[in-house]
Amino acid sequence: MNSAEAKAEHRAVMRKQREGLNASWVLTASSRIAERVIALAEFNRAEVVCCYLALPGEAQTQAIMEAAWKAGKRIAVPCARDDGEYMPAWFTPNEPLTRGRFSVRQPATPHWAKPRCFDLVLVPGLAFSETGARLGHGLGFYDRMLARLGRHVNCKTGLCFAAQITSGFPVAEHDVGMDVVITENAVYRTT
Secondary structure, eight states: OOHHHHHHHHHHHHHHHHHTOOHHHHHHHHHHHHHHHHHOHHHHHOSEEEOOOOOTTSOOOHHHHHHHHHTTOEEEEEEEOTTSOEEEEEEOTTOOEEEOGGGOEEESSOOBOOOSOBSEEEEOOSEEOTTSOEEOSSSOHHHHHHHHHGGGBSOEEEEOOGGGBOOOSOOOTTOOOOSEEEOSSOEEEOO
């Protein structure tokens, strides 16, 4: 089995696992993940946070964004550009949303975020390793967005549930690794 086939097989297993998650459990576990994020020194120092708008079955991020706004931080969220690629757009508490590609919520009228630095970028995934490797959905949108942001990102942090921590998937050269991975049970620092 080649690398692409191994990743596809791992994605199928992780998607099936995610589909079986109870919505109430997801909220409870997401609350514990949010507490860990909010306790991070990187979060407390951050002025600008890029945070995803969660899909069902992903670690939910609303509590993190609310804590960030309360602390006076600016929030950006990934938003599809006209060319289909994702880049951060500013996001405020009452921002009107629309459904973008793959039913991902995003600002209805994006105002592209181009700060000097994204202090903290929160990233979803199907699986992560304790060493920061990330397995996404296979289309590379986050890897390309993070690569474009490059030196403008201080800390890339993957959010997932403990059952999504695994080391059984291959990593390609273009895959962007995380500096920190957070679950409801642990914080893994990779740098």
